[in-house]
Structure formats: structure tokens, C-alpha cells
Amino acid sequence: MNKSLQFTLVDKDIALLTLNRPEVLNAIDEDIIDGIELAVEKINTEENIKVLVLTGAGKAFCSGGNVKDMKEKGGIFAGSAQELRKNYQKHIQRIPMAMSKLQVPAIAAVNGAAYGAGCDLSLMCDMRIASESAMFAESFIKLGLIPGDGGAWLLPRAIGPARAAEMTYTGKPINAEKALSWGMVNKVVEEDLVVDEAIRMARQVSANPSHAIRMSKQLLKESERSELSTLLQLSASFQALAHHTFDHDEAVNAFLEKREPKFQGE
Numbered sequence: 001m002n003k004s005l006q007f008t009l010v011d012k013d014i015a016l017l018t019l020n021r022p023e024v025l026n027a028i029d030e031d032i033i034d035g036i037e038l039a040v041e042k043i044n045t046e047e048n049i050k051v052l053v054l055t056g057a058g059k060a061f062c063s064g065g066n067v068k069d070m071k072e073k074g075g076i077f078a079g080s081a082q083e084l085r086k087n088y089q090k091h092i093q094r095i096p097m098a099m100s101k102l103q104v105p106a107i108a109a110v111n112g113a114a115y116g117a118g119c120d121l122s123l124m125c126d127m128r129i130a131s132e133s134a135m136f137a138e139s140f141i142k143l144g145l146i147p148g149d150g151g152a153w154l155l156p157r158a159i160g161p162a163r164a165a166e167m168t169y170t171g172k173p174i175n176a177e178k179a180l181s182w183g184m185v186n187k188v189v190e191e192d193l194v195v196d197e198a199i200r201m202a203r204q205v206s207a208n209p210s211h212a213i214r215m216s217k218q219l220l221k222e223s224e225r226s227e228l229s230t231l232l233q234l235s236a237s238f239q240a241l242a243h244h245t246f247d248h249d250e251a252v253n254a255f256l257e258k259r260e261p262k263f264q265g266e
Helices: 030-045 067-072 081-090 094-100 117-123 139-143 151-159 161-170 176-181 191-206 210-222 228-243 246-257
Strands: 005-010 014-019 051-056 060-062 106-110 113-115 127-131 135-137 187-189
Touching (some): 014 030, 014 191, 030 094, 051 117, 051 191, 060 106, 060 117, 094 117, 106 117, 113 117, 117 151, 127 176, 127 191, 135 176, 139 161, 151 161, 176 187, 187 191, 210 246
Parallel strands (some): 014 051, 051 106, 060 113, 106 127, 113 135, 127 187
Antiparallel strands (some): 005 014
16 A cells, blocks of 8 residues: 555455554545555455455544645645646545445544544445544634535535534534434444454454445445435346345355354355
């Protein structure tokens, strides 16, 4: 991968992706953008990988964009308004586009601050485990900015329009317990257990057949934009394929024989 991002495998079927810029609270740079794209490509092409766990090194999950670069008008924040528009499309917006193409479930292990683009990065995952010290903020407005990475699309789908409006218009952070009560996270755990808990959840997912996991992910994504009739047609097609897999037969036999199934990814 690269120095800003670490990619490791857990149990051979869980990808652990760690933002690795703790000295700047894992602020997003070009290496992180490139690394996320490469990780998604790798996961999509390797059928043995069933789940992605995403976390940050050190005391933060991700602080979003680099404010020093904003002040200095450097990096992707350089140039005219038209150039900046293109920079957002060529750089930071590659992350939501890549994550939207991910074919397996993603779990964010939010170990600290998730601010701005970092908050939105956690929302690009399907599930979120938060440490007790985690803080979430759609904080763009505090810098005179707007969510430039898809947050206005992601946040209302996670917590509803009224609460998304509150977070977006005030820019104020919410703690892990409030995020839990708002349905933004699945679970809150002690700080040193957040990655372990995310991996535990990943193992619950990866215990299932890979084809069913990937097709279920695609159906859930499709449901965000489809009519019921369209989704039902796609579901029927996927189900027909699923019925003709070895792992479906193995699951049925194991259920009837009251034993643990042994899936082969076929």
C-alpha cells in the first residue's frame, strides 16, 4: 500500500485498513486517497476477502482535510474556484466513489475524533463501532465550507434529515453515546476494544458464504435508489444464482444435520 495507509489480513478473509498519519490525526492526503482506491480494487478482485474493517492509528479516527493546507491555499486547495472544483472531483471525491464500489460490507472502528471528511468517511462504511471517546462532527461550516465529499448525501441516510441538518448547520460534535442513540453507530465500547469489537463483528459476517455476502451488499446499495419492483427483479435473479451454489447446499445440509457448515466460496 503506502506509508499513509496500512493493509493487513485478519483470518485470511477480513481486510484491516488503518489510516496511518497519527501525527496529524490521520488527516486525509493523496496517499490515503490512492490507498483507499487500491484497497477497494484489491478486495473486489479477491473473493476470499469478505469484510473490510477501517480504523485510524493513534488517538483519532480521521480529522478530515488538512487545515494548514487550506490556510496556505496549497495541495488540493490551491487555484481558482474552477480549479478547486476540479481538484475536489479529482482528489477527495475519489474516496466516496471508491467506497460506493466496494463489494463487501465495511465496518468503521472509530477510535477517536471523526471530524469533517473523517466523519463522512465513517459514514461510507455500512456499520460503525465507536470507542467511548469517539466524537463525530460534520464540521465543515465551522471553516466556512460545505460537505464537499458527499456528506450531505450520507448523513441524512444515517440519522435522518432533522438530525443531519442539526449537525451540518451547527458543526457541533456529538459524542459516542449520542451517536448511538441517533442510530449513527452500532455499538460503543471501551477505547482499547474498538478494533477488537469491529473484528468480532466482521467474523460474524465472514462466517457466511461469500457470494451471499456480496450479493446482499449489492441489494442494500441498490435499495437506496431503486423502486421496489426493480429491487425485486434483481433479488429474484440473485436468489436464482444463490440456489445453484455449493455453499447454499452445504448450508442447508448443515442446518438439517445440526452441524457447522464448511463453506468453500463456491
